[in-house]
Amino acid sequence: MTFESRKLPGERISSLVDIIKKKGHAIGLEAHSGLSGLVTEKLDFDFIWESSLTDSASKGLPDASIVGNESRIHTIDEILNVTTKPMIVDGDTGGDEDNFRFLIKRLENQGVSAVIIEDKIFPKRNSFGGTVGAGMEDPDIFSKKLKVGMETKSTNDFLVIARLESLIAGLGMNETMLRAEKYINSGVDGIMIHSKLKDPAEILEFIPKYEKLCDRLGRRPYLIAVPTTYNSITDPELIKSGVDIIIHANHLLRASYKSMLETAQLISQSKRSLDADQNISSVKEIFSAVGYDKILERDKEKAPEIEALITSAGNHQINGIQRSLNSISGRPLISHQIETFKKVGIEKLNITVNNLSDFESFSDNNINLIETKNTEVNQMLDSIMLGLEKIEGPS
Template identity: 30%
Template sequence: MQYQPKSAVANRPEGRAGPSLAQELRVEICSKSDLLFLMEAHDALSSAIAKRAGFKGLWASGLSIASCLGYRDANEASWSQFVDVVERIVDSSELPVLVDGDGGFGNFNNARLVARKLRQRGAAGIALEDSCFPKINSFVGDRHSLADIDEFSGRLRAVKDTVADDLVLVARTEALIAGRGLDEALSRASAYAAAGADAILIHSRKSTAEEVISFATAWQNRLPVVIVPTKYYRTPVSAYRDAGISTVIWANHSVRAAILAMRQVCDRIIAEESIAGVEPNIAAIDELFELLRYDELAHAETRYLNLP
């Protein structure tokens, strides 16, 4: 059975006209015309930069957000801290934001609570992974326990019953990360589709895309397939199109770029005891003002404060 786009009710930022962000994301993920690329965002500034670059949607990365809060990607940050950051990402970009919801921060009750709060903050979708709480990043260590299929399916059903089509629900299976193989990944994906998922995220830590392409081929578009090619970044995008993959997430590249850039600037300033050398290689202060729309504030002051 082929998937079909579904309708969704509005969950747009205040004052934003047109289709809801969830509707936009659903249409983009379910579209067979071309790949959707979602760019990682970890705060309002990174989301504004991604929007200006031309991305149609964002990935609110659990790893990146936790890192910027000073926590490890091991459920150390609370769901409420996470939701607060997502709100700023949505407000800054007004783009559809698919949120990395880890495993839902606990059982079915935690998962539906987080989903409801994300809907209130304007998120367009949530991706839940079949990991056990507390999770650990997919690329850290070799011990990756998977949740029971029925238990995780219950989490998905609870989220679907809570937010219906107000959020796109992406079920992420870590079967390949845990070394369980293709058959286990397909079995889990089938169960998650039956539980109400709108799309399946298949994750791999291999340096080639062979695993995910094999999954997509065997899956036969029963639901849209989402991938995260952090490790198999050398694979050409044409391979994903040929495999019928729906969505590619560039999952952590803004925060990693920021780490390198900030480290280089800090090292040079402390070595040279001057900022003169770094000034030509960093963004102008006016670019910061432009990204956060200081011009709008100036126009509003003129309008509302009766300034000359």
């Protein structure tokens, strides 16, 4: 996909719910820029996860509520502009109620399909480095914020999802279930359960308790899991256990940082960039990924490729040197002629010569040397006619 593939906001908002209805689940991958969004778009992921951690890190900043909503919205727009898949946004704590109202309206206008906010106080600390019990929001206050969000959104296709951080904060399963009940009663569309353990046992313990709670309350919001640390479990296993939405939350950012560091080290150590070539994309691949090749194709359609003819087959000499090879301002005359054509966008050139070896240094993929042995008085006409025979298309 390229910058041409933008989907209208109204179409995109509903696409996440449509995918879940059709497949029974949805699996997404993180993106933190337009280019990483294109990677997610290219593969068989159902949606894009716009992460606070990776958005902040891509700007060289910590995930601690330092990057504001306007900057986040700019990144979101960069990704949406070049992709078509639905997006779920990491809304941090959501801010206060007015901040949350504003955020939801902006996200809906952009075409985002869902926002997830976590039950921690502002300024938040990342879940994998600083979340403690003292940093948790009062569940009743958080529930009220969730209700505000549900009342603010203008379409049922936009999902408001509550993120449970109590297991990460070490508050235990009972506190987690208490919070889950309050958030479900607030009317949210989904519950995200979070864990920092390397084993999925904690998540697998939560799921049946969640199902039982939903049965008792008479409604079941979508269940979301983020297997960043407990990634020994597969997506199909999580789905079979009852998870509806799976988020692979920060892997493209982590992969890109490692690759950039290794490439920089190679260049620094070898004092040249050649050794890094085997580990990086070609410029041509990047051009193709971002759609630059399509721009070039359209340029060709608007201006058909024109070939030019330079006749240098005469035997006229100046100071014993073929006229076209005489130096003007330090360069052969023919070099100035080639440059003049290239300046006006004519790259493909045919040059008639009567001694091929004298002109071989000027030959390349776009310059065709045509040798003629005619040195008679009609040599100019013969040179032109021979050159024209070799030209295909406009000249």
